[in-house]
Structure formats: C-alpha cells, structure tokens
Amino acid sequence: MEVGKPGALAAATGALVPADDASVSTPIVIPNTGWSAADPTAYNGGRAATVAHLHELETIGKGDDARWGALDVIPAKADLLLDYLRANSLWPLLSGLACCAMEMMSAATSVNDMDRFNMFPFRASPRQADVLIVAGTLSTKMAGPLIRLWEQMPEPKWCVAMGDCTCSGGRYKRSYATVQGIDRVMPVDVYIPGCPPRPEGLIYGMLKLQQLVVERRGRWAERRVGPTVPDGL
Amino acid sequence: MTEARTRIPSLDDPEIIVDTPATIYDAIPPYPPTTEREAEFYSLKDGEMLINLGPQHPSTHGVLRVVMKIDGEKVVDLDPVLGYLHRGVEKICENGDWHHAISNCDPLEYIASMFSEAMPVMVAEKLLDLEVPRRAEYIRVLAWELNRISSHALFIGWLALDLGAVTPILYGFIERDEIVEMLAALTGQKLLFNYLRIGGVNGDLNHEFLSRLGTWMSHAAQRIEDQQTLINENEIFIRRTRGLGVIDREMALKMCLSGPPLRATGIPYDVRRAHPYSVYPELEFDIPTRTEGDSWARYWLHLEEIKQSLRIIDQVLHRMPDGPVMTKLPRLLRVPPGRAWVAFESPRGQYGAYGISDGTDQPFRLRIHDPSYFNLQTVGLMMPGHLIADTMAIMSSLDPIMGGIDK
Secondary structure, eight states: OOTTSTTHHHHHHOOOOOOOTTTOOSOOOOOOOSOOOSSTTHHHHOOOTTSOTTHHHHHHSTTTSOOOOSOSOOOOOHHHHHHHHHHTSBOEEOOBOSTHHHHHHHHHSSSSOGGGGTBOOOBSSGGGOSEEEEESOOBHHHHHHHHHHHHHSOSSOEEEEESHHHHTOGGGTTOSSBOSOGGGTSOOSEEEOSSSOOHHHHHHHHHHHHHHHHTTOOOOTTSOOSOOSOTTO | OOSOOOOEEOSSOTTSEESSOTTOTTOSSOSSOOSHHHHHHTOOOTTEEEEEEOSSOTTSSSSOEEEEEEETTEEEEEEEEOOTTOOOHHHHHHHSOHHHHHHHHGGGGTTSHHHHTHHHHHHHHHHHTOOOOHHHHHHHHHHHHHHHHHHHHHHHHHHHHHTTOOHHHHHHHHHHHHHHHHHHHHHSSSSSOOOEETTEESSOOOHHHHHHHHHHHHHHHHHHHHHHHHHTTOHHHHHHHTTSSOOOHHHHHHTTOOSHHHHTTTOOOOHHHHSOOTTGGGSOOOOOOOSSOSHHHHHHHHHHHHHHHHHHHHHHHHHOOOSOSBOOOOSSOOOOSEEEEEEEEETTEEEEEEEEEOSSSSEEEEEEEOHHHHHHTTHHHHSTTSBHHHHHHHHHHTOOOHHHHHO
16 A cells, blocks of 8 residues: 555545545536525525525635535535525424314324424424414404514514415405405415315425425515405406 | 503503503503403502413413413412404304304314304204204214314313323324314314204215224223323322312302313203203213312313213214104295204303394394303402412313304
C-alpha cells in the first residue's frame, strides 16, 4: 500500500475521506429537482425556483471554502429541508367546534392513527400548533374567538376546513346564526367535504396538506378572504 | 354599542385603564352590569380574580365558556357563557317539512344522534296517532341501545382524560368506532345517522350490520370488564372523583336534573320505565341507582347502564319479529293540527320535544328540551369550594354535549 497518497487508505478500507485539492477544482452544483414553487414570487418575492442551491456559496465563499469532495453531507437549500420538516410534523390544534370534532378525535385515536402519517397528536395551545382544523359548524358567536385562535398561531400556519358546515355552510346554510363557510372570515388551505367526513377523509386531506406544504402553495397572505361568489349574483 | 363606554381600571392591574374589565376579551355581561347577579359576580373582593376557561379548551367538551371567580386555587363562583354553538335548529325545523326536521335535529346530540333524531319522529307519530310496525320498534330500540353504549364508552374515556389519564379514551374510541361503523353499515351514514323515519325506520337490518353486531357482541362484555379493571380501582381516579361534585336529591329535582346525574342521587327515574314508550315495557332491564350523588357515582352508573343496554340488546335480538319496517304514509305528509309532548331517555337523561302543528306539512314549532342543558346548570351549585383542577372532572362527569345545550 502506498502511504501518503490521498485516497489510498479509502480504497483499502472503504472509508470516506476528503478529496485532495487537485481533484476538485470547481464546486459541484446539484440541479434543483426537489421542488419548484408554483408562484416564483412566493415567500416575500424570493428568487425563482430555478436558482441552484449553492448559489450563495459560489458568490460568498469565492470558491475557496467550497471544495466538495466525497463528503457525507448533502448540500441543500435550507428552505427545502425546512419544508420537509414542517410537512412531516404537522401539529394540529385541538379545537373541535361540533360534530366533526368526534371524527377528528377518532382519526387521532388507535383505529385510524393519524400519527402514522406524521400528523402529531393534537396540541391544546394555539401557540404550539401549525394547523387549525376547523371541525364543525362555526356560529357567528364563535367566529371571533376562532379568528383570535388563528391569529395566535405562529407562522407558518395552515387551515383545514373539515365538514360541509365549514366548507360552505352545509345543512345549516339557511340558519341565522352560522357563518356560511369559514373562508368568509379566514383563509383556508384544504377543504374536506362530508357531513361528517370519515376519519380517512380527514387523513387524506391532511396528506394533501403535506403535499401543499412541500410545494409551497400554502401562502395565505395573498389569498383573498371573503365570499367567493362574484358580485352581482 | 349604545352609549360611549367609560374607561375604567383593569381588574387584573388597576394601573391599566381599559374599556371593559381585562382578561375577558368580550365581557359578558357587558360592563357596566345590568342585573344584580352580574354585579355580584363581576365585583371582586380582595384576593379574588376572574379567569376565563374556553371557549377553546381541550376539556370543555365543545365550545363551552366558563368565567370563573377564583381565590387562589379555589373556585368561588362561576358563570357559564353559552351560545358558541347556537345553530338555530328550532327555527330551521320550522322552515322545512317534518322529514327535514329529522336530519336537522340529528347533529344536536352528536355523540348519540340516534336519540336526537327520534325527537321530530316521535312528535309527528304522536300527532298522526300512528302505529309503528313492531319490527321497526325493535330495530329502533336496538339502534338506540347500541348508540347508548357508544356514548357511555366515550364518557368513561373522557372523564379519565379530564383527570389526566390518556389510555381510557383510546379504549373508549375503539368501542365507539366499532359501534358507529356497525350503525353506518345499517344506516349508510356515520355519526349522523338519519335513520329513523316517521312511521318506521329507513331500511331493514342487513347482513353487514348483523355480522358486525355478532362479532362485537362476542367480546362486548369482556371489553366492559377491561374498562373496569383499567379505572375502577385506580387510587388517583377514586380520590379525584369520590365526594366531588355532590348534589343532593332535593336540589337535583329542583334543578331538573335527569339521567345518570339524577339516578346517582338515588332517584330511580328513567323515562323508559317511568313513562314507557316504544317496546320498552316488554323488555327486562334494571335501573341502577346510587345514593352518593358524586362524580364517582355517576361514573359507576354509566358502567352499569352499559351492562343493562347489553342485556336489552340480547333480548331484542332474540325477540325480533318479522314484518315491515315502515308504515304506508302519503308522500306529502300533512300532520293534523295539535300539540304533542314526547319524552325519551337519551344517554344524558330525559330528552323531550314539544311540537305544535298547524295542519301543514311543516312543524309550526318544535321546542327541544335537552338534558345536557339542565344537567350543566348544576355546575354552579357543585363547583364553588373545589379546586380549579377538579372543575373539569366535575363538568365531564355530567357529560354535557354542547350541540344539545346551544341547539
């Protein structure tokens, strides 16, 4: 075995060692295939999704400190990793309003275990929650407290409308005391129809929400709040 | 917003000047108080403070809000604020016909909706003076008792959950899911069944339901034993329920208590026996009672009632007659004018409905008497003197359902 030559030890033992200076002259740029934003101006008008991950390193480090050999590190954009982390530990808020809350709790307990799909057990405090599952009829009296809950949740946050009552008013659409769809008062990311939806339906909706989080379509600040029916109808 | 509000010192911190008393974002009653009771509740002695519980709280069983006046760790007084789930069901029922009222009443008692949907059905049947086929009556009793068991199983889990134990609720939900899936096979709908019809039921027993029922019946009794061994002799559970939330017999009658909270005070009042309806007179079952009147007695009664319900189901399955499940009725059902009161025993107590018909196909008025509402109002008597941590244990031992309370 030739001693002193980089790579010889690695060849003998199979261990990973940094490549020598001569073997790597330019940074390895990994093309971005992991995700692409639906809206290129998403997240405060950031760069378009086609920008490579190592763009910063190329400009800041001038190439000197970015010598990538056979390292056991995968360079990636921090936002991409954060999105995967967020999508796979969605902490819903334990706020049941009415009937759908029963199915929501059923989805969390042992028969249909939401925990399997990385939707964590329900949090009781809005300050610890990512997702607001509005389960049940929203009455006008409850609308104020519910918006307050939503505003207490830290960003980034998502909202799931569970059940017909929250999607459109459902069987209580004609009532004098209910809000006809929660999208009149707050942004909604996923609508789950049904009266009530089955627990499997809720889990499917939450899986869709995970997809939405990774694809970054859950940007609620730009979404129009209010009735979706055009004026004049 | 009739007159301009005067700015007053906050109840929390007198140095802060606020529009309404602080800690309560929407002061109820509006400041300044309008009645004597409000003035008494919202005037604080030295060392007392107001704390707001709900409407978003994991243990209030829905969207109940309770404003508590506390002195240290002790509850001095409390003021429940209702109406966060008011959906105007009674008014909606007047706008649809009698068949619509069934599905509109469904979500009132959303843990045992087979009972709340029976309300317009039984009122209309009484007004029409209708004889329901016997097979339909037996199927109704079967569905009711199954639903009662699922509701009671959840009650036991919730009571333990509010005391800090997580495991029993998982057992409760296993039981509940099994029964609700079984009823879904029968009715086609989960949770809000919409199964009872004026003059019968919607659809006969089917194979899927019966096979699920058989599987469940084979281990139902064992499950109840499991629940018992899980909680019954638990030192913490006993200490936090025994002697707590006691209400005596006279006060229970005065406050219009019904169901297990009433029977826990020693009064064997059960609508199924006191004012028999359906085919309950033909069935054998006991009405378990306790005399303590505390949370533990209520818990014990729920367990015993599950056993009695199993006994009823067993008899119903053995005596199920043949025949039609639906009476012949005109498609446009005009209920003769009149007034009718019906009452039946739901898992929470006496469910009642007072219906007025003016001869059209729509109910003129459907007044809903929900037991949860009357059971809940006793918390004001039970709570003072107890610790904050026990409020939830006492409240959940009354098993209130906000859908029925707020209607």
